[in-house]
Amino acid sequence: MAAKLPKAFISSSYSQPPSTKNYPCKIKLLTTGSSIQSKNQSQDHHRRISIISSCFEIGAASTNSRSQNKRPLTTTDLTDSSKEGAGIRVAYQGVSGAYSESAAEKAYPNCETVPCEQFDITFLAVENWIADRAVLPIENSLGGSIHRNYDLLLRHRLHIVGEVQLSVKHCLLANHGVKIEDLTRILSHPQALAQCEHNLTRLRVVREAVDDTAGAAQFVALHKLKDTGAVASIGAARIYDLNVLAQDIQDDSDNITRFLMLAREPIIPRTDRPFKTSIVFSLDEGPGMLYKALAVFSMRDINLTKIESRPQRKRPLLQPAGNGYGLKHFDYLFYCDFEASMAEHNAQNALKHLKEFATFLRVLGSYPMDINREFD
Numbered sequence: 522m523a524a525k526l527p528k529a530f531i532s533s534s535y536s537q538p539p540s541t542k543n544y545p546c547k548i549k550l551l552t553t554g555s556s557i558q559s560k561n562q563s564q565d566h567h568r569r570i571s572i573i574s575s576c577f578e579i580g581a582a583s584t585n586s587r588s589q590n591k592r593p594l595t596t597t598d599l600t601d602s603s604k605e606g607a608g609i610r611v612a613y614q615g616v617s618g619a620y621s622e623s624a625a626e627k628a629y630p631n632c633e634t635v636p637c638e639q640f641d642i643t644f645l646a647v648e649n650w651i652a653d654r655a656v657l658p659i660e661n662s663l664g665g666s667i668h669r670n671y672d673l674l675l676r677h678r679l680h681i682v683g684e685v686q687l688s689v690k691h692c693l694l695a696n697h698g699v700k701i702e703d704l705t706r707i708l709s710h711p712q713a714l715a716q717c718e719h720n721l722t723r724l725r726v727v728r729e730a731v732d733d734t735a736g737a738a739q740f741v742a743l744h745k746l747k748d749t750g751a752v753a754s755i756g757a758a759r760i761y762d763l764n765v766l767a768q769d770i771q772d773d774s775d776n777i778t779r780f781l782m783l784a785r786e787p788i789i790p791r792t793d794r795p796f797k798t799s800i801v802f803s804l805d806e807g808p809g810m811l812y813k814a815l816a817v818f819s820m821r822d823i824n825l826t827k828i829e830s831r832p833q834r835k836r837p838l839l840q841p842a843g844n845g846y847g848l849k850h851f852d853y854l855f856y857c858d859f860e861a862s863m864a865e866h867n868a869q870n871a872l873k874h875l876k877e878f879a880t881f882l883r884v885l886g887s888y889p890m891d892i893n894r895e896f897d
């Protein structure tokens with residue numbers, strides 16, 4: 522009997538054996554109680570079991586003959602090394618040719634990429650053992666933070682195990698024979714449209730936001746549109762056989778997107794290379810509270826690289842406000858990145874200190890910094 526899948530799981534489009542490089546369709550959410558009855562389910566089940574067992578096999582004491590060859594577990598086994606890309610399945614939002622896919626391949630060079638329909642599905646893919654890692658764009662040097670993804674980091678229980686910075690070079694793509702002056706509409710991901718704001722304004726076209734850049738290119742190609750172009754990568758032009766009408770159309774040639782790599786388990790923080798730690802916390806209302814929170818880092822000479830505040834999604838509380846009681850609509854979560862490893866005493870002390878007065882504190886991950894400045 523086919524086992525029932527968890528509430529949210531992969532779609533029936535998951536119809537290829539697990540070793541297939543790119544999936545024919547993206548993973549999407551199914552409704553409650555959906556189940557996959559095909560033989561692919563047993564393949565998948567098999568693979569999931571083998572992933573689980575291989576995790577426990579490393580260095581485990583066992584009586585079977587295969588265990589004779591086992592070597593003890595080392596710190597390296599528990600580090601998210603990019604060398605281990607082979608065999609790793611990395612979920613990303615979009616279709617083949619999306620920048621997130623390039624980020625996945627940069628972080629895990631020989632990985633198998635798993636396209637997903639939405640960002641939250643990349644989380645579900647990892648949580649449900651369909652993928653081993655998720656790759657998530659978190660900020661861009663022109664467009665700023667991707668707020669929704671901050672919210673997802675908190676809503677889910679995955680750990681940040683790495684970061685990668687990618688140079689994003691946008692192209693204007695259209696079907697063969699279509700000229701720039703024929704275009705009345707341009708499709709792309711909202712971040713990509715924002716990164717090309719000035720150049721697109723000059724074109725005087727309608728901009729339409731879609732789920733991802735490569736999806737926009739695919740749509741234009743599939744429907745053989747003559748009046749619509751897409752902002753996407755040069756890779757997407759090749760994949761969907763589109764003409765490149767213009768290259769490097771982002772408003773600044775230095776257009777970098779920072780992506781996070783997420784996993785079910787945290788990695789062991791180390792001190793032999795530069796690490797970054799990401800946290801999220803909330804504070805009580807009061808003068809100087811945020812100042813006090815940030816001081817726990819500066820007093821220990823820890824470099825804070827990013828702070829982002831997001832509204833806490835909860836019903837307005839009745840709380841003291843000024844000289845009476847009033848509705849409180851704005852309560853914030855603060856997301857911070859700092860340059861230190863959780864294996865370092867000063868980082869541990871800083872968080873111990875913060876915990877004394879923070880109303881909530883969670884470490885999202887401690888992971889190697891991407892210090893590779895070679896972008897092309």
Ligand SMILES: O=C(O)C(=O)C[C@]1(C(=O)O)C=C[C@@H](O)C=C1
Nearest residue numbers: 619620621658710712733734778
């Ligand atoms: O649409 C894509 O290709 C994506 O990978 C998404 C995304 C983003 O969300 O920021 C990634 C990198 C670029 O900044 C533009 C779009």
